[in-house]
Amino acid sequence: MSEHIIMDxxxxxxxxxxxxxxxxEQSGGTKDVVLVGVKRGGEVVARRLAACFxxxxxxxxxxxxxxGMTRDDLVSSFxxxxxxxxxxxxxxxxxxxxxxxxxxxxxxxxRAAVEALFRLGRPARIRLLVLVDRGGxxxxxxxxxxxxxxxxxxxxxxxxxxxxxxxxxxALAITxxxx
Numbered sequence: 001m002s003e004h005i006i007m008d009x010x011x012x013x014x015x016x017x018x019x020x021x022x023x024x025e026q027s028g029g030t031k032d033v034v035l036v037g038v039k040r041g042g043e044v045v046a047r048r049l050a051a052c053f054x055x056x057x058x059x060x061x062x063x064x065x066x067x068g069m070t071r072d073d074l075v076s077s078f079x080x081x082x083x084x085x086x087x088x089x090x091x092x093x094x095x096x097x098x099x100x101x102x103x104x105x106x107x108x109x110x111r112a113a114v115e116a117l118f119r120l121g122r123p124a125r126i127r128l129l130v131l132v133d134r135g136g137x138x139x140x141x142x143x144x145x146x147x148x149x150x151x152x153x154x155x156x157x158x159x160x161x162x163x164x165x166x167x168x169x170x171a172l173a174i175t176x177x178x179x
Contacts, residue, residue, distance in 0.1 A: 002175070003159075006150055009170040012131075015147040016045070019129060020052040022145050027096055030058040032124070034095045036088065038113045039064045041102030044164045045131055049100065063088040065120075067112040092121040098145075102160040104130040107141030132158050132172060153177050 007015065027033050030053060037046030043064030050062035065086050099113055110128055117123060129145035134152040152158065156177035161167035 002177075004174045005171055006132075006158075006174055007148060007172040012170045012172065015131065016048050017052055019145050019147060020049050020056070023049070023098055023127075023129065024053070024056070024058070026144070027098075027127075030060055032095050033060055033098060034088075034090060034092060035060055035062040035098050035100060036092070036113075036117065037062070037064050037100040038102075038109055039066050040165060041131075041160050041162065042100045042113075044162045045102055045129070046098075046100040047164075049098070049129075061088075061090040063090070065113055065116050067109060067116050069116075086116055086120055088120060092117060092123040094122070094124050097123040097126045098129050099126055100129045102131050102162075103158045104128070104133045104141070104143050104146075105136050105158075107137045107139040110141045110143075111139050131160065134158050148172070150174065 023033065024030055035046040035050055037043030046062050046064065050060050053060045097117060099110065099117065101109060104110060114126055117126060127144040128141070130143045131147040133143050133146045133149050136154065150158065152174060157175050159173045159175050161171045161173070163170055
């Protein structure tokens with residue numbers, strides 16, 4: 001199986017900083033902006049963005065959201081995924097929610113996250129931010145903020161390696177498909 005590194009730790013750091021600036025610019029500042037990351041990788045992205053905003057002097061509420069119970073591809077009604085109740089620790093009502101994920105592919109995870117968000121309140125708007133958009137949509141979802149567009153085949157996989165998830169160093173790689 002082949003592997004191609006598409007972003008190293010330094011590139012990932014630069015991308016997070018750029019995305020934070022884009023969010024602030026397109027949101028007219030950070031007032032009424034909250035960050036919600038799709039657990040697990042998206043939550044790491046959201047927390048890194050929050051840290052970047054803190055360095056710029058803006059404290060932004062940040063939380064993770066579990067989409068296990070809102071997925072449309074559960075195997076059966078007898079299968080109950082491991083899912084924790086969602087409690088953001090703040091209300092999304094009237095806020096601009098920047099929904100963060102690591103990889104956007106079919107759009108099903110993003111759709112499930114939007115559904116989970118609406119179960120928690122009524123945001124003024126939801127903006128989708130992803131590290132990698134790999135194409136291949138099955139539902140009409142598009143990201144508002146994209147770290148890197150990387151068209152891939154169905155046989156390829158985007159591997160997101162983040163130190164918070166136990167990896168030795170940060171990297172984004174494409175595995176499989178290419179030889």
